[in-house]
Amino acid sequence: MSRVRALPEAVLTLRQKRFGEYLPAVIAVVAVALFPIFRPPLDGLMDDAILALAYIVMALGLNIVVGFAGLLDLGYVAFYAFGSLMAGWLASDHFAKVNDGKGVFAGVNEFVKTSSPQGIHLNFLLIVLVAIAIAAIAGAIIGLPTLRLRGDYIAIVTLAFGEIIGRFVANGDSVKISGYALSNGRQSISPLDQLDLPFVPEFDSATNLRPYYWAVLAMILVVLFVNFRLRDSRLGRAWVALREDEVAAVSMGIPLVRTKLMAYAVGASFGGISGAFLGVYSNTVNGNAFQFGFSIFILAMVIMGGLGSIWGVVIGAVLLSFVNTRLIPDVLDGEGVRSFLSGFGLDFTFSEVSFGVFGFILLLMMVLRPEGLLPERRRKLELAEGVGAEESVFEGRA
């Protein structure tokens, strides 16, 4: 089937589904979009919701690599780092002496030009484009050496790359490239410009979080659309085929190198988008933020929701994000649980051990419900009957 004919067929299947099948999704999106109206413009819950939405983008990216293509990536934090770093570079005074100290501006509003006259200041959409490009290239470069490796070695190599990149950003203040530090290390690059989009009024996270919420929601809708289209595309089916049985897929004519590298690059670019957003939203790029634990945090979202299941991953990301921002500090560390625990002589806060909680979730999910909360149909079959599990990267053991 040629590419030209593939598109009309896809449109056809889209039309064949009745509107009713889309109704739950549409209702959910509308409800989520209306949520800020019922909250004050500056609100802790909104703040947490924005983080959760940003993590969805990241989890969807990792899902492409781990869920669709079956390549366990333990270094996903690298792409968060690249995205944030791009935001730090291209939306702040970091490169103060560029253009003889007069700054470089592209598509930003007058407020930015007057308040921070130095450095590079690009429109957020441009930053996202740069972040996508950089993260995708980095993803492909990291993916390149893993092509010949078996599954568990891939995990370790990606982990090693993630740590190396994390190290470079954390110690970035001592890495100088033509006079500029790579990052400010533990000092953080801060402040960053507010989010700046064409055709909408200025954003100001100090007074109103709603625009940020809607911006990240719009981002998710785009990412979700891309995800669904990718999953059903020729490329998406090639990923699944490689995951199921590499040898068979290759002998059917699937180009191994290109398909795998595309998985890494596409997955990484989502991480870059989300990283750029998180950098701008949190108004700081701290070199210490890019730790191995973050990769596991995102991986836990994917595992919890269900490897390869797009809606599952969305739910997993929201759940774990709120576990992190609400359940642990407010409920588990609340008065009730604390007094209960101190009754046993246990005196600690769950915030200290939040990563232990995520580790526990990983362990529990994998042992009790490995297909995740909302499993992909095909994956469920595989786990139940061992279909195609034997020779794939997710290899069954004797």
Next chain:
Amino acid sequence: MESASVPSERVRPTGGAQAWELISKYGLIALLIAFPAYYAITDVAAGDGLSRIGENLVAGISNGAIWALVALGYTLVYGIIELINFAHGDNFMIGSFVAFGLYGVFGLGLGTGALGLAVGLFACLLISMVVSGALNVMIERVAYRPLRNAPKLAPLITAVGVSFILQNVGVLWLGASQVGIPDLIDAQRQVVEIAGVPISRSDLLAVAVTVPLVALLTAFVNRTRLGKAMRATAQDPEAARLMGINVDTTISLTFLLGGLLAGAGGLIYALYQTSVWYFQGFTAGLIAFTAAVMGGIGNLRGAVIGGLIIGCIQQISDNRIGNEWTPAVVFGYLVLIMVFRPQGLIGEETREAG
């Protein structure tokens, strides 16, 4: 990459494959030697002589002895069930914490006499070994055994989960920062000086504990009935089961052995570094895993050699580049090995390698 390690009469390796084999093997060795050699040459050029690099290497070998103990745990487990026991480094950390806790229980302090110290530390060694060994067996029961027929990456993910749980047990135990512990053996005191390079008590201790343990382990694996069962299971678990070997017990035994060595490494680390913290296991785990892969995973001798080499690299990097960069250097080597010589320097002994 794997065809190179499979001897075959019919398919003769092509010239290109042979060249690649040579380049990857000796290129890696050259890369490993280049690191200390560079600093040795700059030292000599600066007129400082070789004593500084000598000190680095001595410290590297004694540190490497600890990494070798941990690496053996990785390589044993990988050899038998082809799982990267990600929690192994944290098991080593727990070993250190147990040893430190026992100082208090036995009343070991700076004022303890030589005999009391020797007996007390020996007891510490045994107990921390047993605790780490038992913990490792328990981890296998809870986190890996239920997933033995699951897709291969499932136990790796639970291993990461267990690793985080253990780290946070460490946080709850001794807090989230480094804890200084009493320097019981006066670790830095010089014992002898060989060719201008001082050798301290901690160096001797590390070697003195590691060498007998490694010898015992090798003898156990190669000479005893249980060791034979381990080797058989590593080669083909199904056939081993048909021959009447209890595969589950053998796997538990392997985890026990790995845990024992990690516990011993934990005590030496505590005595050597005189500080412990919850995150030491993560770094140690990755360094030791690098060592195991460098030697050829599944290969006991390789793990020890890899440990010593990586110890030297880590020491030189700590001393010359700065310890905040050491993980990047070690991981850089890890990536190079994985890419160019995944079977390691000596060659791996696993089912997949044939």
